[in-house]
Amino acid sequence: MKYASVKWIFVLLLLVVGQAAADEPLPFVLISHPDNDISEIKPQRLKRIYLKKIKAFANNTPIIPLDHQKKSLRDKFYLLVANKNPTQIKAYWTRKVFTGYGMPPDNLATDQEIIEKVRTTKGALGYIAPGSLNTNEGVVIIRVM
Numbered sequence: 001m002k003y004a005s006v007k008w009i010f011v012l013l014l015l016v017v018g019q020a021a022a023d024e025p026l027p028f029v030l031i032s033h034p035d036n037d038i039s040e041i042k043p044q045r046l047k048r049i050y051l052k053k054i055k056a057f058a059n060n061t062p063i064i065p066l067d068h069q070k071k072s073l074r075d076k077f078y079l080l081v082a083n084k085n086p087t088q089i090k091a092y093w094t095r096k097v098f099t100g101y102g103m104p105p106d107n108l109a110t111d112q113e114i115i116e117k118v119r120t121t122k123g124a125l126g127y128i129a130p131g132s133l134n135t136n137e138g139v140v141i142i143r144v145m
Helices: 002-023 043-050 071-081 084-097 111-120
Strands: 029-032 064-068 105-106 125-126 140-144
Touching: 002 084, 029 084, 043 064, 043 140, 064 071, 064 111, 071 140, 105 111, 111 125
Parallel strands: 064 105, 064 125
Antiparallel strands: 029 125, 029 140
């Protein structure tokens, strides 16, 4: 009986900790061109987009994923979204480029460059640091579910 009580307390503790982790804000904001017709995305789909396994939105607009040059932000993004560390991402793209099956996403230096590229390029999708976006910048914030 005592073992069953401890087991249930452990399960409840895991649920509480898991919910707290789920409520934690992401270390990036995902943005899209307004014509891309997307307002939310599952992490698995976002992973497939950034690994260029999905090439178009539902409306057949080609997807143009944009990477951030800031290493700390890019590393967190790929670790959370693709569950890959920097070495794994580099190896993935080295293999794709060498075999002729793809090129990595374009790499832009600043949040403002990414915002501008997304704002002016239909199909563009990018991630930026939280707090970098003003409300009137002509892009849509995508909720990662």
